[in-house]
Amino acid sequence: MAVSRTIFIAGAGIGGLTAALALAAKGFRVVVLEKAERLEEAGAGLQLSPNASRILVELGLSERLRRGAVTPEAVSIMSTRAGGELLRLPLGEAAVARAGAPYWVVHRADLQAALAAQVQDHPDIDLRLGATFEDVAAHARGLTVVHRIGNSRQSDVASVLIGADGIWSTVRQHLFPEVQPRFSGLIAWRGTFEATQLPKEYTSRRVQLWMGPGAHLVAYPIAGGRQINVVAIVPGTWNRPGWSTPGDPFELMDAFPAPRWPGPARMMLKAVDSWRKWALFGVPEGCEWSKGSIALLGDAVHAMLPFAAQGAGMAIEDAAVLAQHLGGNATESAASIAAALKQYGRARRARVRQVQRTARQQGQIYHLTGPLALARDLAIRALGPERMLARQDWIYSWKL
CATH class of the missing domain: 3.30.9.30 (D-Amino Acid Oxidase; Chain A, domain 2)
Structure with missing residues (x-):
């Protein structure tokens, strides 16, 4: 039996919204559930190195982001022991020439607003604010995703559920209750x-x-x-x-x-x-990335220390890799979906672990x-x- 071409994403943060755009670009209908009534600033600034900005550019976000993003000219490494600057690393055009994409610093709210505007303009994405994910059940047609909006409880059929709901993920708690931050x-x-x-x-x-x-x-x-x-x-x-x-x-x-x-x-x-x-x-490094037709993304599966400035970057990469593995014929059956999500996790695990370890080491240094x-x-x-x-x-x- 063919499964639905609808994918549900729990969480409208940076990873969830990027995943919605990347999946919609592959021809899926996407529903994003966000428990907040309004998308508001959480955190302040963040750094988008070329590995992340490249994906956002490919998703058509350049113009929206350029309004608030800053392209820094350099990184100054300063030491209190030395009393000032040890080294200055050139960015700006040098970063574009070296990596083929810009290095941006941006307010988290500006990035989320740009992603949300792009999502809301897309006819195949339904962003539901004030919608709290509650439960999910697998069956022959795929998944039934249960969520609540106000006093109303709603059930929808989907092929895939993505938990992009942060370090205190409800979706991860449903899948792997033993994994705790x-x-x-x-x-x-x-x-x-x-x-x-x-x-x-x-x-x-x-x-x-x-x-x-x-x-x-x-x-x-x-x-x-x-x-x-x-x-x-x-x-x-x-x-x-x-x-x-x-x-x-x-x-x-x-x-x-x-x-x-x-x-x-x-x-x-x-x-x-x-x-x-x-x-x-x-989140402990051994956390699994998926189970059946349900997968995790971003902080829900690999929340890390911010000392490599890659928390948002890894979530954005996750979104692109996830869409790549689910594209094509990967959603013809529940078995093919589960296999594609396993492949997504295998494709991401080693790189993300290396970034997590790098962040810890840099903090110690x-x-x-x-x-x-x-x-x-x-x-x-x-x-x-x-x-x-x-x-x-x-x-x-x-x-x-």
Whole structure:
């Protein structure tokens, strides 16, 4: 018996919306369930390296993204031990020439809004806000997906269900209840300030990575360069779930004391009026990617530390690979769907694990102290910009 050509996606985040566009481009009808009544900003800025931007360009999002995205000219690697910049890695046109796609920094809300606008313009995608995924059952015609909108409970037939519903995924809980997120012992603080608040040397079009003893911070322009996004990473025991808990600025500044942290870094931290914090959790590497006609995508299956700036990038890659494996004749039967989803997981597992491990290792390197921090700084300077960039080629140059 032929199965439905309808695919349900739980979650209208970056991964879910990208998957909807990629699957619709393969001829599927897609329904996206999002429990939020409105798509609102969760988090602040993010980095889209060429491996991710290439996919968004191919999905036709260039014009929508260029309105808010910033193309940074460089990444400045800064060390508190050295008191300033160790190395500057060229981006901008150099990134396009090297990897064939732009390196963008963008407000998460701007990216989500661009994806949502593209989704809403597509005749084969149905975005249902205020729709909470509740249950799924397999049968001869495919799947019955149950969701709730307000007081109304609705059931629909689909060929595939994709869980793109984040680290606390309800779909993953349904499939693999034994897989639980793990707290990393680190807390991320985020905030923004207007670029006009500080001199241009603090707010130029570059990504600044400040490495220090037990903590680090990243700053870069968003919103067309009008704002600076700041993310500070510190150790701690506070581990409540969520993305947007208000944070006490005095508590944060205590983690970045003078003279250990130079004036330019502290000045950026002080420029932020309102801080939000979230505990950094990860999903264990052994999580399965699919079961039958149900698969996971993005943070639901591989939430990782943000120290490789690839959380969004890996979700976007997942979406493209998933669409590739489900395209063609892969949905002629439940068995062929299950096989295609297994192939999708096998195609993604090794690369994502390598990125997860790279992120953990980089976080450890950023936080070194004493002689190890000195050795790190000397090694970075010795490598130079070209060799440092070459170490990222395996991430940035990825293509389908």
